[in-house]
Amino acid sequence: MTDYDIIIIGSGPAGLEAAITSVIRHKKILLLGQNDLSSKLRKAHIINNYLGFHDIHGPELADRFTEHLQSLNIEVTPKKAAAVYDMGDSFAVQSGAEMFQCKSVILATGVITKNLFPGEEELLGRGVSYCATCDAALYPDKTAIVISYSKNEEKEAEFLAEYAKKVIYIPMYDDPAISGDNVEIVSKKPLEILGEDSFTALRTDDGDIPADGVFILRENIAPDSLIPGIEMDQTHVIVKSDMSTNIPGVFACGDLTGPPYQFIKSAGEGNIAALSACAFIDSKKNV
Numbered sequence: 001m002t003d004y005d006i007i008i009i010g011s012g013p014a015g016l017e018a019a020i021t022s023v024i025r026h027k028k029i030l031l032l033g034q035n036d037l038s039s040k041l042r043k044a045h046i047i048n049n050y051l052g053f054h055d056i057h058g059p060e061l062a063d064r065f066t067e068h069l070q071s072l073n074i075e076v077t078p079k080k081a082a083a084v085y086d087m088g089d090s091f092a093v094q095s096g097a098e099m100f101q102c103k104s105v106i107l108a109t110g111v112i113t114k115n116l117f118p119g120e121e122e123l124l125g126r127g128v129s130y131c132a133t134c135d136a137a138l139y140p141d142k143t144a145i146v147i148s149y150s151k152n153e154e155k156e157a158e159f160l161a162e163y164a165k166k167v168i169y170i171p172m173y174d175d176p177a178i179s180g181d182n183v184e185i186v187s188k189k190p191l192e193i194l195g196e197d198s199f200t201a202l203r204t205d206d207g208d209i210p211a212d213g214v215f216i217l218r219e220n221i222a223p224d225s226l227i228p229g230i231e232m233d234q235t236h237v238i239v240k241s242d243m244s245t246n247i248p249g250v251f252a253c254g255d256l257t258g259p260p261y262q263f264i265k266s267a268g269e270g271n272i273a274a275l276s277a278c279a280f281i282d283s284k285k286n287v
Contacts, residue, residue, distance in 0.1 A: 003101045004030045006277050007093050009081045010108030012038035013263045014254025016065050017270030018106045023072050025278045030100055033076045037062050050264050082131035084227045086247060096133035104249045104277040108270060109220045111235055111255040119193030127199025127213045130221050132160040139164040142212035145202050147190050153217040154178040168209060243273035251277050
């Protein structure tokens with residue numbers, strides 16, 4: 001298990017600023033995110049209120065962010081956090097089959113609309129999973145359904161297909177390109193997770209699909225599913241002025257903490273979250 005001072009989850013302006021500030025404060029970090037940093041940032045047309053960057057296009061600002069990261073030798077690790085475990089004196093962050101350990105966690109995943117399927121929350125961990133690479137080994141000679149919201153998740157489903165007897169892949173996007181002799185691509189709309197004590201079938205707009213389990217691969221996992229027990233106000237994490245959450249050592253910043261959803265606000269909160277995480281870590285040295 002690799003040890004870090006701070007693991008930052010999210011590569012938008014909040015996460016990037018948190019990474020930069022943490023490194024300047026001589027902390028060993030792991031920045032989990034996307035190679036293109038942020039699709040929201042890349043799609044932005046004109047940004048007028050980011051201090052020092054007048055009338056800048058989103059892709060251009062993203063390129064400037066990349067240059068800043070490179071100047072500090074900060075790399076984005078293109079992995080998705082599947083779970084964060086509070087170990088008492090440290091945290092363990094699971095990404096696929098890998099586990100990383102750290103002293104503090106900064107959440108910067110952006111606002112996540114928690115549109116759960118009926119039955120999803122009730123059967124989570126009982127046939128419903130958010131990480132195919134984590135649980136693939138549990139599916140030898142079994143059939144698994146994968147509901148995927150991004151092409152980035154296709155590799156995860158292909159990994160699952162190496163273990164499962166059959167994978168039924170339901171893409172919630174256009175032009176899927178997943179491969180595998182035991183992978184069936186199905187164009188149906190998921191409606192409900194079925195089962196009493198455990199998952200039994202997925203209800204769609206074209207009938208029920210029985211299976212042994214279902215993997216719901218969204219680009220980001222809702223914070224209270226990622227870190228059980230974190231306090232939420234609907235879709236937002238509740239934070240104090242120092243970006244701390246109710247879980248000591250866990251900080252949140254950016255769109256995840258609520259409006260206004262603006263890049264400059266996110267970057268500012270990322271700076272505060274990093275300073276607070278650094279102070280939290282340093283305070284433990286004196287105990």
